[in-house]
Amino acid sequence: MNLKGQARAKAILERMQEAERIPSALLFYGPSGIGKTVAALDMAKGVLCLNSSPWGCGECPSCRHMNHITDLILKEEWDGLSVYSEEGSRKVFLYLMGDHPDFVFVPPHGASIKIDQVRAVREFSYSKPALSHRKVVIFDRADLMTREAANALLKVLEEPPAETHFILVTDTKEALPPTVLSRTHQVEFLPLDRKTFSEILGDAELYELSGGSVTKARALKERPEVLSMVEEFLSLEPVRVYEVAKKLDTMDTRGKDLFFSLLEEKVYEAFREGRIGYDDHEVIMQRILEIREGIPKGLRVDLALYSIYTLMEV
Numbered sequence: 381m382n383l384k385g386q387a388r389a390k391a392i393l394e395r396m397q398e399a400e401r402i403p404s405a406l407l408f409y410g411p412s413g414i415g416k417t418v419a420a421l422d423m424a425k426g427v428l429c430l431n432s433s434p435w436g437c438g439e440c441p442s443c444r445h446m447n448h449i450t451d452l453i454l455k456e457e458w459d460g461l462s463v464y465s466e467e468g469s470r471k472v473f474l475y476l477m478g479d480h481p482d483f484v485f486v487p488p489h490g491a492s493i494k495i496d497q498v499r500a501v502r503e504f505s506y507s508k509p510a511l512s513h514r515k516v517v518i519f520d521r522a523d524l525m526t527r528e529a530a531n532a533l534l535k536v537l538e539e540p541p542a543e544t545h546f547i548l549v550t551d552t553k554e555a556l557p558p559t560v561l562s563r564t565h566q567v568e569f570l571p572l573d574r575k576t577f578s579e580i581l582g583d584a585e586l587y588e589l590s591g592g593s594v595t596k597a598r599a600l601k602e603r604p605e606v607l608s609m610v611e612e613f614l615s616l617e618p619v620r621v622y623e624v625a626k627k628l629d630t631m632d633t634r635g636k637d638l639f640f641s642l643l644e645e646k647v648y649e650a651f652r653e654g655r656i657g658y659d660d661h662e663v664i665m666q667r668i669l670e671i672r673e674g675i676p677k678g679l680r681v682d683l684a685l686y687s688i689y690t691l692m693e694v
Contacts, residue, residue, distance in 0.1 A: 385576030386415055389569050393419070397426055397434035403565035404540035407522075409553040410569030413595025419569070420518045420547045421450045421485075427545055428482055428512040442512050445480040452478065453485055461485075465500065474500040481510035484517045491633075491676040493525040498532040505536060505544040515544040522548035523555035524676055530557050537563040555673070589645055599638050606635060610642045613685070621689050625682040636675050643688070644668045664691050 389408075396402045406423070408416040425436035425446040436443040452461055453476060461476040474497055476485040484504055486497055501517050509515050519525070525533065537546065537560065548564060550556065571592040578584035580594050589607075590597040600607060613624045628639055644665065651661040671684045 384415065384580060385572040386419065386569050389419065389567050392567055393423060394434060397423075402427060402545055404544070405537050405546040405548070405564040407548045407550065407553060407556075407561065407564035407566045408569060409550050409566060411571050411591065411593060412551045413590070413593030413597070414569050414572050415594075416549045416569050417518075417520055418454070420520075420549050421446070421453065423547060424483060424516040424518060424545075425450070427514055427516050428480070430512060442480065442482075445478065445511075446483065449476075449478040449480055449483065449485070458487075463500075465496070467496075472496050482512045482515040484515075485520065486517065487520045488524045488676065491524070491678060493519060493522070493529050495526060495528040495532050498525070498529045498536075502532065502536050505541045505546075509543055513543070515541075516547065517544065518547045518549065520549050521551075523550040523552045525556070527557075530560055534559050534563070552673075589642065591641075591645060596638065596641060599634065600642075603635060603638065606638050607642060609639060610646060613643070613689070614646060616689065616692060621685070625685045628685060629680075629682040633675055636681050637672055640668050640672050640675070640681075644672075660691065664688060667691065 408420055410416060422435050425443055426434045428442045428446060429436045430440035430442050431437040433443075436446060438444075438447065449461065452458065458476055461478040463474045463477050464471040465474055466472075473489045474486075476487065477483065484501060486493060486501060489497065505515065505517060507515075519533075533546075534557070540546075546564075548556070548560075553561060553566070572580075572594065573592070574584050574587050577587050577592055577594065577597070581597055586597040586600055590600060609624050609627060612620045615621075628636060631639070647656065647661065647664050647668070650656040651658070656664070667684075667688055671679060671681065671688075674684070675681065
């Protein structure tokens, strides 16, 4: 298994594998960027391995397919993996599959995981395995399922197919309906320590700023301008705030989320150093949380940023 810095989660999953008692539905939860999706892909490879190796033998046809698919998913090179359905004159994205007939990876499409995707997965899950002895479905960012999609998934989890395992991956399990949560075996993933973070990235320079998230640290290295925008905003000068709001409004979803994630870290740092009081800190952090949850749903971030500016200006 490639997972680093998650000894407890790894031990739990290994016991399941060794005992050959893997629940029909697992939920991997914890902060972003700490290895949950990697763990889900590794778990899937082991479940599907034709030689029943806990994390995959790497040599059987199933493992070779999974190695290729995993590499493309983690690089987000999805064109060759994407499966669509035809609805009238439009193509509807369903999931990622690739060359493995018994594996499906379901990421959000746009701002959410939609009911059409869950319906397609339901049909897939009740069919017989074609290559392996079992089948695996991974829902990445499961917290972004629409209410209709979550209800459709619940029906499958209530009467799970005997040969199919579901792995739900989420940063915020509280965003999932309690009825869905109650039908999953939950495995918590903890923030990485500085040593593990440094081993993965090669240095620990961005550990504090990224909150120990490798994903966020890599994004910071790729998009240093986002940090500059946060610092411009924190000057609280009206003209600079206006310029930041304009730039932010043109950024993609990931850039926007990175901005508010960094702002969250900066606000907490100010609170820790006594530059922001407890009450103000709580109000601002709650507003940032609401904004980050609203970004995938199309929230106007420029107006949202002004609402934080108003709170911090007082």
